[in-house]
Amino acid sequence: MAVTRKVRRFSGGVCDLGLHVVWCPKYRRPVLDGRVAQRLDELIRQKADEHGWEIVTLETMPDRVHLFVRHDPKSSASYVANQFKGFTSRVLREEFPHLKSRMPTLWSSSYFAASVGAVSAATVERYIDTQWERPQKKRERGVP
Template sequence: MAVKRKVRRYSGGVYDLGLHVVWCPKYRRQVLGGRVSVRLRELIEAKAAEKGWEIVALEVMPDHVHLFVKHEPKASASYVANQFKGFTSRVLREEFPHLKSRMPTLWSSSFFVASAGAVSADTVEKYIDTQWERPWTKKRKEEEGSRAPGV
């Protein structure tokens, strides 16, 4: 499935930022099933809506969570991950007492996060490397070269 590019605007520019975030319960315990899984999905969706972030994909597995989320440029990757982890831990542990009794904290302190988007790193690299090959930039480069000092 291809991710459709949807740029957003704000006063400082235009952006399209996405993150793949993965996190696990403490000790990788398989506690994210049944009602906990359903409620976790609701909480993640609520936090994303509160922040104005777009959930592209979300899977809750028994022992980990995969999330692909689009966010604004001012939010760092760790901020995004920790917003979901902190909020969901607090609410789930209040609503499901067995999560408090089995583990000292709901989530492991670590997480995986990678930037992701509609284009690959190879595509971006090729785009940057070939800037001067475009017809409109070749002409401008030639013009700038003819105005160089000593020419």
């Protein structure tokens, strides 16, 4: 399956930044189901809209959340993850009191984040390593 590159324009540049973020409830408790899961989905989309981030895909499972989001170049992986975790924790614990009584906090303090792109790391490495082999670069260096 081919991945379509979708670049976003910002002042001073163009980027294609994607992030796969995974986080879990405290003690990996399976509390993300039914109305809680539905509301969590709404809140994540609301927070993404607020920041101008694009949700590519979102999967809420009873004991974890998988999110693929495209974000701006000024937002670090930790900022993106913590924006979603902090906001959703506060709202969900207000709206669903059972989430307060069963756990000291809604989310585990950790998360997983990996950059996602249409080009693999090996492709980028090969591209950089072969820059001087390209005809226009050889001419710039004075090599016929």
